[in-house]
Amino acid sequence: MSDLQIAAGNSAVYAGRRARLDQLMQRGVAVVPTAPEQARNRDSQYPYRYDSYFYYLTGFPEPEAVLVLIAGDNGRSILFCRDKDVERETWDGFRYGLERAREEFHFDESHSISELDALLPKLLADQPALYCHLGSDGRWDERVLKWLNSVRAQVRTGVAAPAAIHDVRALLDEMRLIKDAHELATMRRAAQISTDAHRRAMRAVKPGRAEYEIEAELLHEFRRRGAQAPAYTPIVAGGANACVLHYVRNDAVLNAGDLLLVDAGCELDGYAADITRAYPVSGRFTPAQRDVYQMVLAAQAAAIAAVRPGAAWNVPHDAALRVLAQGLIDLGMCEGSVDKVIEGGDYKRFYMHRTGHWLGLDVHDAGDYKRDGQWRELKPGMVLTAEPGCYIRAGDGVPQQFANIGIRIEDDVLVTASGHEVLTHAAPKTVEDIEALMRG
Numbered sequence: 001m002s003d004l005q006i007a008a009g010n011s012a013v014y015a016g017r018r019a020r021l022d023q024l025m026q027r028g029v030a031v032v033p034t035a036p037e038q039a040r041n042r043d044s045q046y047p048y049r050y051d052s053y054f055y056y057l058t059g060f061p062e063p064e065a066v067l068v069l070i071a072g073d074n075g076r077s078i079l080f081c082r083d084k085d086v087e088r089e090t091w092d093g094f095r096y097g098l099e100r101a102r103e104e105f106h107f108d109e110s111h112s113i114s115e116l117d118a119l120l121p122k123l124l125a126d127q128p129a130l131y132c133h134l135g136s137d138g139r140w141d142e143r144v145l146k147w148l149n150s151v152r153a154q155v156r157t158g159v160a161a162p163a164a165i166h167d168v169r170a171l172l173d174e175m176r177l178i179k180d181a182h183e184l185a186t187m188r189r190a191a192q193i194s195t196d197a198h199r200r201a202m203r204a205v206k207p208g209r210a211e212y213e214i215e216a217e218l219l220h221e222f223r224r225r226g227a228q229a230p231a232y233t234p235i236v237a238g239g240a241n242a243c244v245l246h247y248v249r250n251d252a253v254l255n256a257g258d259l260l261l262v263d264a265g266c267e268l269d270g271y272a273a274d275i276t277r278a279y280p281v282s283g284r285f286t287p288a289q290r291d292v293y294q295m296v297l298a299a300q301a302a303a304i305a306a307v308r309p310g311a312a313w314n315v316p317h318d319a320a321l322r323v324l325a326q327g328l329i330d331l332g333m334c335e336g337s338v339d340k341v342i343e344g345g346d347y348k349r350f351y352m353h354r355t356g357h358w359l360g361l362d363v364h365d366a367g368d369y370k371r372d373g374q375w376r377e378l379k380p381g382m383v384l385t386a387e388p389g390c391y392i393r394a395g396d397g398v399p400q401q402f403a404n405i406g407i408r409i410e411d412d413v414l415v416t417a418s419g420h421e422v423l424t425h426a427a428p429k430t431v432e433d434i435e436a437l438m439r440g
């Protein structure tokens, strides 16, 4: 299927989301821009990635585009986008242009992006509210204020300016939190590609290989299967590097006897997978590595078991933490009772992050974790990660056999009506399955 057919096939989904936002706004104008292109250096751009909020509402992949959604009287959806340009298309490739974009993506109107500043004050006139996002991009904020001031300057002619400004992302965050069928289908495919990439990476691991060679296996599988990019910079961290939480250099050689931590997931049609596994470079866990691994695996199982509708956000984290605290006591790395280790925070020497985050268009996806001061309840359609870990640095005064063991086990979990579904279950994670795969 061509890009055009895919876009056309899904445009009803995006139109449905715009209708939903209309309902939530009731009256007013929403203005949602896509992301700007970013220069990497002279004449060279970073690979383009659209803004997630804009894409969620449009499916439109081109840069230089803004969605304007008018709710209430005379309600309509308007896309501002690039004009057709034969000269530019010769260099950079296809552009939809105004007419085709309007038709294919089901907008009521389309205008040239060059008309945005001229038309916005007209579209905001006599509207009760503006829904936009301010505070992330100073140049965008300035433009929005100019449009508003331009309407305000006309008040003596009887034109009313929007009296209220709301953060459109507050509405969209809530919508994005519950994934629809189209999103879930895409996330399942992203999960499948990413689990296969982990299997491929596991098979490629051996002493003497470099971390980047394993990274190359992951990226190869992502692209081979049509994923556009990694959803975030892969972490491929051997030995002590696994204890650096955001290690991305990926340039060290893998040593026999070390563990390798791999945190990598693809982005497919905008949606992220986020998977971490740890495997022994030599194909077999040492007894100490196995002990720590089994502890993290048990913590993850407790977190996943706690994912169900009605459970508060922090319940999976608390469940994982209790298992980790007990495990650290059993291994002699923390002292006292589980409650004391948790309340005193002693575990934080070995576990310094939380157990998960929302997942979707962004790897750390949109959505609040608390509402009115309370952890929010899980609901069917939410997707979160379960990713406890344990990072034992050599300098932490631990027995030698535990030094430089860094383990995180991360899966992507959908909340279902009856409990949960692990979208990334196909990436091996028991000691037996990992060792068998590496042997094979």
Ligand code: GLY
Pocket (backbone or CB within 6 Å): 232, 263, 274, 357, 363, 387, 410
């Ligand atoms: N890979 C990013 C994270 O696990 O949060």
Ligand code: MN
Pocket (backbone or CB within 6 Å): 274, 357, 385, 387, 410
């Ligand atoms: Mn994660």
Ligand code: MN
Pocket (backbone or CB within 6 Å): 263, 264, 274, 275, 276, 410
């Ligand atoms: Mn991750």
